[in-house]
Amino acid sequence: MTAHSEKEAGPVLELENIHKAFGGVVAIENFSLDLKAGEIVALVGDNGAGKSTLIKIISGVHAPTSGTIRLDGEAVSFSDASQARSSGIEVVYQDLALADQQPVYMNLFLGREKVRKPFGLLDRQGMMQETQALVDELDVRIPSASATIRDLSGGQRQGVAIARATHWASKLILLDEPTAALGVAETAKVEQIVQSLRERNLAILIISHSLDQVFRLSDRICVLRRGVQIGIRETAKTDKNEIVSMITGLA
Amino acid sequence: MFQRTPAIARKFDLQGSVIYLGFIAIFLFFAVTLADDGFLTTRNLSNIVLQTAPATIMAIGLVFALSAGEIDLSFGSIVAVAALSGAVVMQEHSMFLGILAGLGAGLAIGWINGVLVAYLRLPSFLVTLATMGLFAGVARSMTDLRSIPVLNDTFAGFFGSGTLFGIPSLVLWTLGAVIVGHLVYRESRFGAHVIATGDNPRAAQVSGIKVPRIRLAVLMISGGCAGLAGLLYAGRLQAAKYTLGESDLMTVIAAVIVGGTALNGGKGSIIGALVGSLLMGMLNNGLILMGLAVSDQMIVRGLIILLAVAISLRDTTRA
Numbered sequence: 001m002t003a004h005s006e007k008e009a010g011p012v013l014e015l016e017n018i019h020k021a022f023g024g025v026v027a028i029e030n031f032s033l034d035l036k037a038g039e040i041v042a043l044v045g046d047n048g049a050g051k052s053t054l055i056k057i058i059s060g061v062h063a064p065t066s067g068t069i070r071l072d073g074e075a076v077s078f079s080d081a082s083q084a085r086s087s088g089i090e091v092v093y094q095d096l097a098l099a100d101q102q103p104v105y106m107n108l109f110l111g112r113e114k115v116r117k118p119f120g121l122l123d124r125q126g127m128m129q130e131t132q133a134l135v136d137e138l139d140v141r142i143p144s145a146s147a148t149i150r151d152l153s154g155g156q157r158q159g160v161a162i163a164r165a166t167h168w169a170s171k172l173i174l175l176d177e178p179t180a181a182l183g184v185a186e187t188a189k190v191e192q193i194v195q196s197l198r199e200r201n202l203a204i205l206i207i208s209h210s211l212d213q214v215f216r217l218s219d220r221i222c223v224l225r226r227g228v229q230i231g232i233r234e235t236a237k238t239d240k241n242e243i244v245s246m247i248t249g250l251a
Numbered sequence: 252m253f254q255r256t257p258a259i260a261r262k263f264d265l266q267g268s269v270i271y272l273g274f275i276a277i278f279l280f281f282a283v284t285l286a287d288d289g290f291l292t293t294r295n296l297s298n299i300v301l302q303t304a305p306a307t308i309m310a311i312g313l314v315f316a317l318s319a320g321e322i323d324l325s326f327g328s329i330v331a332v333a334a335l336s337g338a339v340v341m342q343e344h345s346m347f348l349g350i351l352a353g354l355g356a357g358l359a360i361g362w363i364n365g366v367l368v369a370y371l372r373l374p375s376f377l378v379t380l381a382t383m384g385l386f387a388g389v390a391r392s393m394t395d396l397r398s399i400p401v402l403n404d405t406f407a408g409f410f411g412s413g414t415l416f417g418i419p420s421l422v423l424w425t426l427g428a429v430i431v432g433h434l435v436y437r438e439s440r441f442g443a444h445v446i447a448t449g450d451n452p453r454a455a456q457v458s459g460i461k462v463p464r465i466r467l468a469v470l471m472i473s474g475g476c477a478g479l480a481g482l483l484y485a486g487r488l489q490a491a492k493y494t495l496g497e498s499d500l501m502t503v504i505a506a507v508i509v510g511g512t513a514l515n516g517g518k519g520s521i522i523g524a525l526v527g528s529l530l531m532g533m534l535n536n537g538l539i540l541m542g543l544a545v546s547d548q549m550i551v552r553g554l555i556i557l558l559a560v561a562i563s564l565r566d567t568t569r570a
């Protein structure tokens with residue numbers, strides 16, 4: 001039991017000396033980061049800094065050229081995204097990856113639909129109820145679990161995408177620019193949902209271009225510049241000027 | 252923000268019901284204008300159902316292909332190749348092998364379409380346009396344009412003129428295909444994956460759905476359905492000829508679109524395709540009873556299909 005609880009206290013995700021090259025082009029150089037449960041870490045950097053590559057490495061789309069990824073202390077290597085998913089890592093993509101003409105509940109269970117025995121027919125009722133319970137819990141305000149995605153606002157769609165990740169993630173959620181396309185009020189709502197994920201004991205890694213948002217949400221900030229890890233700062237102990245100069249490389 | 256969107260308004264719009272209203276309207280129109288020409292007789296009405304059986308089955312296959320974001324233009328040629336394959340094999344061998352040959356031909360051509368589309372990423376429109384021509388040629392050369400008689404009575408009964416408990420076998424095939432098609436399409440995980448693939452292939456793929464496998468499967472389903480349709484034609488006419496299925500392309504596509512299936516994927520209905528197919532059959536029948544010349548029938552049918560498709564698409568393209 002003690003060993004178990006010690007393990008729980010340790011980081012959920014450990015990246016150690018991650019290096020990624022595409023042919024001769026180095027995309028990520030010696031990147032190391034620990035993520036703890038209930039912690040929100042922001043990944044910032046200019047365009048082309050390697051943020052998306054890093055997300056793809058963690059989510060199993062790309063394999064690192066060298067370096068170690070540990071999940072709950074165990075070294076893992078994912079050969080594709082579905083392996084990362086079954087290990088409890090979910091991604092909320094920038095384009096949300098929602099099927100627009102389908103209802104919310106079918107999107108929540110996309111690719112992992114619930115079926116009823118003995119004929120394996122879809123359990124629409126069950127999926128609808130679970131979806132409704134989840135969106136209520138997360139306070140994602142949508143007309144109903146059977147509403148069509150196309151009829152929802154940008155913020156509601158983002159809420160659905162986050163709810164889906166929350167439903168399936170047991171360890172880690174990667175959020176790629178979750179509010180890039182949203183207005184002020186919707187951004188506030190989505191940030192509130194992201195904050196509430198802390199209580200679910202999930203580790204969150206968020207990419208954002210908005211430093212205001214990064215300072216509102218994160219516990220720590222990790223800066224990348226041209227594939228090089230410039231540093232990690234505790235959000236409470238740094239300020240925007242420092243982060244901006246880390247991002248741009250200008251003192 | 253987060254205000255309620257008018258989802259209720261969507262529920263009551265014409266989207267789903269336009270096909271049923273159209274069906275009733277055209278039925279009533281023919282019932283009144285053709286009352287003296289025998290439109291309403293049981294014999295005529297059951298004829299309509301029997302004649303549309305092959306088209307309905309092709310339409311079911313096409314719903315799967317369209318819903319996954321692909322199209323199959325080759326099913327008409329598959330019908331001919333499958334019917335001829337079945338008939339030729341049955342001349343020498345058992346009925347069972349004939350059926351196997353017919354269905355096998357359909358599935359095989361569907362597989363060729365599917366591999367080219369799913370794994371070589373060629374557009375299905377072009378692939379099936381090419382295989383449509385290719386297999387129309389194959390059908391012609393198979394028997395040097397000759398018609399092959401189907402002399403096996405069991406086969407003719409099973410796929411054509413027979414009855415079971417007084418219900419014509421073609422009706423049973425139609426019902427069976429609609430029920431199985433509907434369950435697979437609406438109530439199975441596979442169906443959900445087909446629809447998701449057509450709606451947003453990237454979302455489907457990142458959700459762990461094997462998108463290429465779905466694309467291959469829907470084109471094989473379309474091919475298999477066309478193969479079955481070929482056998483039904485051969486059973487009903489007790490012969491197979493290269494012309495079978497030749498004129499079904501427009502009718503079946505129209506039936507499916509009018510029945511509420513989106514041309515660009517993500518949305519469809521098997522029941523709608525059945526009603527659409529019956530609508531097309533009724534239209535054919537009515538225009539013949541009206542005594543229109545073949546050329547006029549073609550013009551009127553084309554115009555009505557244009558109108559019907561325009562009405563059905565008006566809703567689906569509204570974002």
